[in-house]
Amino acid sequence: MSLAVRPHPDPGPSAPRGAEATGGSAGPSSSTPGSPGRSPAALRPRTSGQRRRRRRRDALLFGALIAPNLIAIIVFSYYPALYNIGLSFMEWDFVAPSPEFVGLENYLDLFTDPSFGQVLLNTLVFTGVSVVGSIVGGLLLGSLLATKVPLTGFAQTMAFAPHMLPGAAVGILWLFMFDPNYGLSRWLFSLVGASSPDWTTTSDWSLWAITIAYTWQRLGFVTVICYTAILDLPKDLYEAAALDGAHGGKLLRHLTLPLLSPIMFFLSITGIISAAQAFDIISIMTSGGPGVSSSTLSWMVYEEAFQKFDIGTASAAATVLLLILLAITYLQVRVGDRKVNYDS
Amino acid sequence: MSALTLNSRKASEAADGPGINRGRRRGPRRPAWMTGLLIAGVLTTLAVFLIPLFWLFSSSLKPHGDIYSWPLQWIPTSLTVDNFVEAWNSAPFDRFFLNSIVTTAVGTFLEISLAILCAYAFVFVDFRFKKFAFALIIASLMLPGHVTLIVNYITVANLGWLNSYAGIILPGIASAFAMFLLYQFMRTLDKDILQAAEIDGAGHIRRMLTIVVPLSSPMILTATLIVMVGKWNEYVWPLIVTSTSTMRTLPIGLLFLRSQEGYSNWGVILAGAVFVSLPMLILFFLAQKRIIGGLAAGAMK
Numbered sequence: 001m002s003l004a005v006r007p008h009p010d011p012g013p014s015a016p017r018g019a020e021a022t023g024g025s026a027g028p029s030s031s032t033p034g035s036p037g038r039s040p041a042a043l044r045p046r047t048s049g050q051r052r053r054r055r056r057r058d059a060l061l062f063g064a065l066i067a068p069n070l071i072a073i074i075v076f077s078y079y080p081a082l083y084n085i086g087l088s089f090m091e092w093d094f095v096a097p098s099p100e101f102v103g104l105e106n107y108l109d110l111f112t113d114p115s116f117g118q119v120l121l122n123t124l125v126f127t128g129v130s131v132v133g134s135i136v137g138g139l140l141l142g143s144l145l146a147t148k149v150p151l152t153g154f155a156q157t158m159a160f161a162p163h164m165l166p167g168a169a170v171g172i173l174w175l176f177m178f179d180p181n182y183g184l185s186r187w188l189f190s191l192v193g194a195s196s197p198d199w200t201t202t203s204d205w206s207l208w209a210i211t212i213a214y215t216w217q218r219l220g221f222v223t224v225i226c227y228t229a230i231l232d233l234p235k236d237l238y239e240a241a242a243l244d245g246a247h248g249g250k251l252l253r254h255l256t257l258p259l260l261s262p263i264m265f266f267l268s269i270t271g272i273i274s275a276a277q278a279f280d281i282i283s284i285m286t287s288g289g290p291g292v293s294s295s296t297l298s299w300m301v302y303e304e305a306f307q308k309f310d311i312g313t314a315s316a317a318a319t320v321l322l323l324i325l326l327a328i329t330y331l332q333v334r335v336g337d338r339k340v341n342y343d344s
Numbered sequence: 345m346s347a348l349t350l351n352s353r354k355a356s357e358a359a360d361g362p363g364i365n366r367g368r369r370r371g372p373r374r375p376a377w378m379t380g381l382l383i384a385g386v387l388t389t390l391a392v393f394l395i396p397l398f399w400l401f402s403s404s405l406k407p408h409g410d411i412y413s414w415p416l417q418w419i420p421t422s423l424t425v426d427n428f429v430e431a432w433n434s435a436p437f438d439r440f441f442l443n444s445i446v447t448t449a450v451g452t453f454l455e456i457s458l459a460i461l462c463a464y465a466f467v468f469v470d471f472r473f474k475k476f477a478f479a480l481i482i483a484s485l486m487l488p489g490h491v492t493l494i495v496n497y498i499t500v501a502n503l504g505w506l507n508s509y510a511g512i513i514l515p516g517i518a519s520a521f522a523m524f525l526l527y528q529f530m531r532t533l534d535k536d537i538l539q540a541a542e543i544d545g546a547g548h549i550r551r552m553l554t555i556v557v558p559l560s561s562p563m564i565l566t567a568t569l570i571v572m573v574g575k576w577n578e579y580v581w582p583l584i585v586t587s588t589s590t591m592r593t594l595p596i597g598l599l600f601l602r603s604q605e606g607y608s609n610w611g612v613i614l615a616g617a618v619f620v621s622l623p624m625l626i627l628f629f630l631a632q633k634r635i636i637g638g639l640a641a642g643a644m645k
Contacts, residue, residue: 076496077487077518168595168599169618176610176614224636273488279580305497
């Protein structure tokens with residue numbers, strides 16, 4: 001910033017007059033570093049020329065430094081997102097020489113297909129339950145782990161471990177636990193004298209199977225963020241409040257929750273975005289089945305594009321996903337601006 | 345709740361400090377029943393996270409009969425590595441491992457390099473459209489990956505990169521999250537050293553490499569770990585761009601195992617899941633403070 005604009009600091013203040021190699025910047029004023037732009041009137045044109053050159057060089061450098069990242073983002077994020085919207089008005093199977101324009105047909109097909117309603121509902125349930133469940137549970141477990149009792153340190157570490165596992169491994173693990181004959185599910189249900197449902201292969205339970213597995217993985221992450229945030233709360237505010245006689249529920253309602261609101265806000269946005277894209281657990285555990293009973297929008301995009309090769313439908317579904325997420329993010333930012341307390 | 349207890353306890357401790365005698369001296373100690381309740385809560389938490397993990401690891405080490413026994417065999421009657429041997433031999437797991445290591449290492453290196461260059465530019469170089477460029481990069485975090493899946497597949501196919509490392513790696517090297525982490529960190533660096541270096545005639549590139557990168561190395565390491573975990577666990581993209589078993593990565597190998605063994609050989613499938621999980625779990629136990637700290641920093645800024 002302030003470093004950037006400055007007349008040549010080079011070859012040294014005592015360079016003899018004849019040393020024109022410094023680009024003609026000889027002269028008493030430019031030889032003292034630390035007073036950029038304050039040169040006498042006679043030297044100003046030269047100095048501002050240098051400044052312009054410096055600025056151009058900085059601009060070039062800036063461009064060169066951010067270009068690789070920016071180009072990658074444009075080529076692999078923005079361009080595909082836009083092109084995807086275009087494809088949603090086409091019909092294509094990856095094989096035909098070129099996509100064929102069909103207008104809104106893909107969208108009409110989607111919204112008149114009852115199974116798409118089911119997919120939307122599944123996405124809503126999966127996302128809603130996992131986000132609310134992980135945040136409520138994470139706040140609870142997080143405030144527990146922020147206390148100093150034996151084992152909290154170990155529990156803090158273990159809570160985060162599920163987040164390190166690949167979703168594919170989490171899927172395998174829960175698939176096994178849900179096994180009605182040999183899984184922990186049978187044991188758990190046998191405690192109350194019931195038999196385990198066939199979680200992943202019956203349409204009544206499949207959505208719950210993937211939702212539980214995903215929520216478990218997410219819960220660890222949220223718990224860890226929550227206890228870190230709680231340990232980070234400003235102690236002096238609590239001291240002041242305690243001196244004023246506030247305690248228990250009052251502290252929670254008027255101090256802790258408002259102070260944690262930016263984190264909750266962040267966790268809900270990122271939670272919705274990642275749940276709506278959850279894929280590996282679904283792919284391993286149910287493949288969206290039986291039927292469409294555990295299919296979400298993200299699974300549907302994959303299935304339509306890469307198993308049924310119906311690019312138009314897949315792109316339309318992906319566009320719907322994009323619009324829903326953008327709308328939610330927009331709403332959250334609007335509501336967040338008003339309700340979330342950021343000044344701590 | 346319990347955090348409150350903690351904090352209000354600290355508060356009363358402070359209030360009861362030397363010089364202040366407030367009469368009501370219940371002491372800083374938490375009532376015993378509450379400590380009991382808290383410990384019970386922590387044990388429950390541990391059960392929630394630990395039992396599934398324990399179940400995964402213990403079952404992968406159980407002989408066939410133990411897995412299919414009722415009542416459940418919590419502690420294996422004997423430990424065996426048969427499941428691991430069988431899993432390893434039932435699919436080209438050596439190749440999956442190699443692919444995962446190469447794509448993760450190269451991808452992480454590229455992504456972190458781009459992030460460093462970019463973060464340096466945003467913190468230390470002046471430019472008119474800086475704000476706009478920054479917004480453009482950060483806003484890309486809002487784009488769900490599934491929206492870019494189809495077109496990226498088309499792009500990679502057109503470039504002839506299907507079933508290649510380039511195809512797996514390159515679409516994932518753009519960096520917004522790591523760039524943001526590094527940007528936040530570099531902003532806190534002491535500007536005086538840089539100014540001194542500039543007076544000594546060091547250009548931007550030299551200042552970046554000899555001053556900013558070394559000073560930022562703790563955060564670079566954290567960002568590297570987080571990015572690495574993400575790439576190792578990546579599933580949907582490698583699934584799409586690879587179709588030959590020699591190019592699959594480990595998580596896709598799991599899908600392979602599952603569809604091959606069905607529900608008839610759980611031990612082998614679970615052993616595969618352990619193969620995939622173990623490297624990142626070991627990494628995590630070695631560097632948990634960094635990984636958690638980095639993610640928390642990302643969440644709270």
